[in-house]
Amino acid sequence: MTQELRRLPAVHRLLESPALESALERWGHTALLEACREALDDARRLIGAGDSPSTADLQEAVLAKVRSAEAEAYSAVINATGVLLHTNLGRAPMPAARQQSLLGYLALEYDVQAGQRGQRLAPLRDKIARVCGAESAVMVNNNAASLLLILAALTGGREVIVSRSQLIEIGGSFRLPAVMESAGCRLVEVGCTNRTHLHDYQDAITENTAAVLVAHQSNFRIVGFTASPSTAELATLAHENGLPLIVDQGSGCLHDLRRWGLPNEETVTDLLGAGADIVCFSGDKLLGGPQAGIIVGSEAWVKPLGTHPLYRALRPDKTALVLMDRILRAHETGRLDEIPLYAMLNTTIETLKRRAGRIGRKLREKGVPARGRSTRSTLGGGTTPDETMAGYGLEITGGQALLDALRKQTPPIIGRMEEDHVVLDLRTVFPEQDGALIQGILAASS
Numbered sequence: 483m484t485q486e487l488r489r490l491p492a493v494h495r496l497l498e499s500p501a502l503e504s505a506l507e508r509w510g511h512t513a514l515l516e517a518c519r520e521a522l523d524d525a526r527r528l529i530g531a532g533d534s535p536s537t538a539d540l541q542e543a544v545l546a547k548v549r550s551a552e553a554e555a556y557s558a559v560i561n562a563t564g565v566l567l568h569t570n571l572g573r574a575p576m577p578a579a580r581q582q583s584l585l586g587y588l589a590l591e592y593d594v595q596a597g598q599r600g601q602r603l604a605p606l607r608d609k610i611a612r613v614c615g616a617e618s619a620v621m622v623n624n625n626a627a628s629l630l631l632i633l634a635a636l637t638g639g640r641e642v643i644v645s646r647s648q649l650i651e652i653g654g655s656f657r658l659p660a661v662m663e664s665a666g667c668r669l670v671e672v673g674c675t676n677r678t679h680l681h682d683y684q685d686a687i688t689e690n691t692a693a694v695l696v697a698h699q700s701n702f703r704i705v706g707f708t709a710s711p712s713t714a715e716l717a718t719l720a721h722e723n724g725l726p727l728i729v730d731q732g733s734g735c736l737h738d739l740r741r742w743g744l745p746n747e748e749t750v751t752d753l754l755g756a757g758a759d760i761v762c763f764s765g766d767k768l769l770g771g772p773q774a775g776i777i778v779g780s781e782a783w784v785k786p787l788g789t790h791p792l793y794r795a796l797r798p799d800k801t802a803l804v805l806m807d808r809i810l811r812a813h814e815t816g817r818l819d820e821i822p823l824y825a826m827l828n829t830t831i832e833t834l835k836r837r838a839g840r841i842g843r844k845l846r847e848k849g850v851p852a853r854g855r856s857t858r859s860t861l862g863g864g865t866t867p868d869e870t871m872a873g874y875g876l877e878i879t880g881g882q883a884l885l886d887a888l889r890k891q892t893p894p895i896i897g898r899m900e901e902d903h904v905v906l907d908l909r910t911v912f913p914e915q916d917g918a919l920i921q922g923i924l925a926a927s928s
């Protein structure tokens with residue numbers, strides 16, 4: 483073993499070896515030196531464990547280290563799962579075109595007309611309000627932040643009434659009772675898991691009550707013997723007692739989902755029309771935008787949110803604001819196809835079948851056993867929990883090993899298993915990715 487250790491080159495010798503010459507040029511002396519040191523440390527451990535790495539192994543290890551330091555931390559993937567808003571894959575995909583204003587300086591907090599300091603949210607506030615049919619609006623980092631800000635700013639440590647059927651947990655450790663506690667308000671639970679009546683809310687209102695809160699059951703359903711008062715009934719009750727009705731709508735539904743064969747859901751505009759004072763939702767679910775929390779409602783209740791000290795900690799960054807502007811313009815002008823989420827929803831089965839036919843033919847020509855097949859795509863991302871829409875894609879014989887090999891391609895292809903076959907849903911694969919999909923499948927099958 484000592485002999486083996488002695489055989490290892492000195493670090494400067496390894497660094498200057500001809501095999502690493504072009505790497506030295508590309509990554510520079512400092513990075514390569516560090517990689518050589520680490521590779522030698524690894525080699526000593528390997529020798530200690532009874533291995534005997536060759537000089538070529540050492541050089542390969544150095545190259546692997548400098549290359550991995552250069553790899554992107556978040557690689558782009560091909561989403562062939564058929565889940566349109568996949569929380570693990572970044573929820574709503576963004577439009578591909580570069581945003582000129584994000585490349586350099588932008589008038590983020592600067593009023594160009596007046597030549598003086600402006601407010602960060604001012605250029606977007608009215609647009610958000612218009613799109614949602616609201617009087618006023620605020621945007622924060624995500625919807626968890628919306629709730630935190632609303633409750634901290636408006637409830638002042640007092641009681642907030644919530645139905646027991648709505649004490650929700652959303653993936654990624656969002657739990658409504660915990661958020662309420664962090665915001666410093668006291669949760670008052672009313673009703674039962676399956677049934678809550680208007681009089682349950684009525685009986686819970688005291689002089690310590692600050693608000694009535696409704697949280698949308700985004701990722702589960704309670705079915706069977708159920709009851710809950712309507713938004714209008716709750717709004718009337720809250721207003722008779724001088725309280726705001728706050729609705730955590732969650733998904734940011736703005737359009738009638740029946741257009742895409744999905745079940746209808748109360749839209750943000752419906753909720754405001756029914757008397758909700760404040761409605762909040764995520765920017766990256768059905769709005770199809772960047773990660774954000776949107777809060778809309780009446781001027782009187784929304785205005786204090788933008789000036790609360792917590793707002794400074796929760797405000798969105800310029801990237802989210804610029805992207806949100808673009809998404810809102812598409813909603814406002816009805817050009818929904820400019821939003822990738824809606825372009826995918828609008829894609830017809832015939833179009834998906836044509837693509838599957840083309841891709842399947844190319845794969846079969848190279849001996850890959852692929853066939854077209856019907857799929858069920860889902861919205862996902864804490865929206866309509868159990869509803870699916872018709873989709874179309876490919877089925878490839880190959881099992882778990884093929885599914886794993888697909889994931890290891892560049893870009894990784896994420897599919898799913900169904901009855902021992904790999905299923906790739908084309909609804910969530912962008913047409914411009916079809917070439918990369920074919921290449922990836924061929925490489926994974928070889």
Ligand SMILES: *Cc1c(COP(=O)(O)O)cnc(C)c1O
Nearest residue numbers: 624625626698700732733764864
């Ligand atoms: C998704 C969701 C949240 C959490 O929103 P984030 O933007 O992920 O913070 C909160 N409440 C409801 C009802 C939701 O659907």
